[in-house]
Amino acid sequence: xxxxxxxxxxxxxxxxxxxxxxxxxxxxxxxxxxxxxxxxxxxxxxxxxxxxxxxxxxxxxxxxxxxxxxxxxxxxxxxxxxxxxxxxxxxxxxxxxxxxxxxxxxxxxxxxxxxxxxxxxxxxxxxxxxxxxxxxxxxxxxxxxxxxxxxxxxxxxxxxxxxxxxxxxxxxxxxxxxxxxxxxxxxxxxxxxxxxxxxxxxxxxxxxxxxxxxxxxxxx
Ligand SMILES: Nc1ncnc2c1ncn2[C@@H]1O[C@H](COP(=O)(O)OP(=O)(O)O)[C@@H](O)[C@H]1O
Ligand SMILES: [Mg+2]
Numbered sequence: 317x318x319x320x321x322x323x324x325x326x327x328x329x330x331x332x333x334x335x336x337x338x339x340x341x342x343x344x345x346x347x348x349x350x351x352x353x354x355x356x357x358x359x360x361x362x363x364x365x366x367x368x369x370x371x372x373x374x375x376x377x378x379x380x381x382x383x384x385x386x387x388x389x390x391x392x393x394x395x396x397x398x399x400x401x402x403x404x405x406x407x408x409x410x411x412x413x414x415x416x417x418x419x420x421x422x423x424x425x426x427x428x429x430x431x432x433x434x435x436x437x438x439x440x441x442x443x444x445x446x447x448x449x450x451x452x453x454x455x456x457x458x459x460x461x462x463x464x465x466x467x468x469x470x471x472x473x474x475x476x477x478x479x480x481x482x483x484x485x486x487x488x489x490x491x492x493x494x495x496x497x498x499x500x501x502x503x504x505x506x507x508x509x510x511x512x513x514x515x516x517x518x519x520x521x522x523x524x525x526x527x528x529x530x531x532x533x534x535x536x
Pocket of ligand 2 (some may be wrong): 331332333355359360401
């Protein structure tokens with residue numbers, strides 16, 4: 317089983333949006349998937365409960381239960397585990413990071429998010445874990461031109477000591493529409509570019525985890 321922790325010290329960065337979309341994408345690609353919601357706000361739980369179709373298994377818990385959840389999930393044949401985390405306290409986030417094979421640091425292209433992600437990156441490195449930064453809520457390109465703010469953010473993020481994922485998520489209303497029904501953006505509207513963003517991001521993460529291109533379920 318491979319475990320991904322989705323982290324950010326900033327509320328509203330997109331942890332839950334990313335956790336839900338990645339968990340659904342893994343599930344729809346055929347992996348037996350569990351989403352552990354350790355944020356007392358329970359937003360991931362609310363989203364998955366709004367889902368009418370079968371989906372990933374949900375574990376509502378506090379950070380202290382992660383070890384137990386993880387070993388139970390592995391015994392149950394689970395192949396992918398996502399952890400949606402709170403912004404704080406650090407001790408809870410550290411437990412999630414310690415449970416993970418790969419940490420996904422969510423960051424909007426803003427000064428305050430970048431400052432916060434630098435601290436999260438430090439924690440991930442201190443705990444000896446692999447991690448990467450995913451830019452979220454980036455404004456759309458103008459033609460083929462990347463907005464200056466996004467370019468600057470990517471440059472600044474180079475100093476965090478963790479790689480920036482080659483695909484980020486743009487700011488799009490569909491992320492808000494789809495999550496209200498517990499659906500991935502690709503399920504909501506297959507023609508929307510958001511679906512491709514998430515699919516490409518999942519493929520990249522799956523490759524990092526050695527999950528065979530993200531498709532074709534098999535025991536890992
Ligand atoms: N790429 C995006 N485009 C548009 N809205 C987004 C995007 N990512 C997140 N949001 C919205 O931003 C808000 C905060 O996102 P959320 O995933 O709850 O953040 P966090 O879990 O980090 O607090 C939510 O209303 C969500 O729908
Ligand atoms: Mg959240």
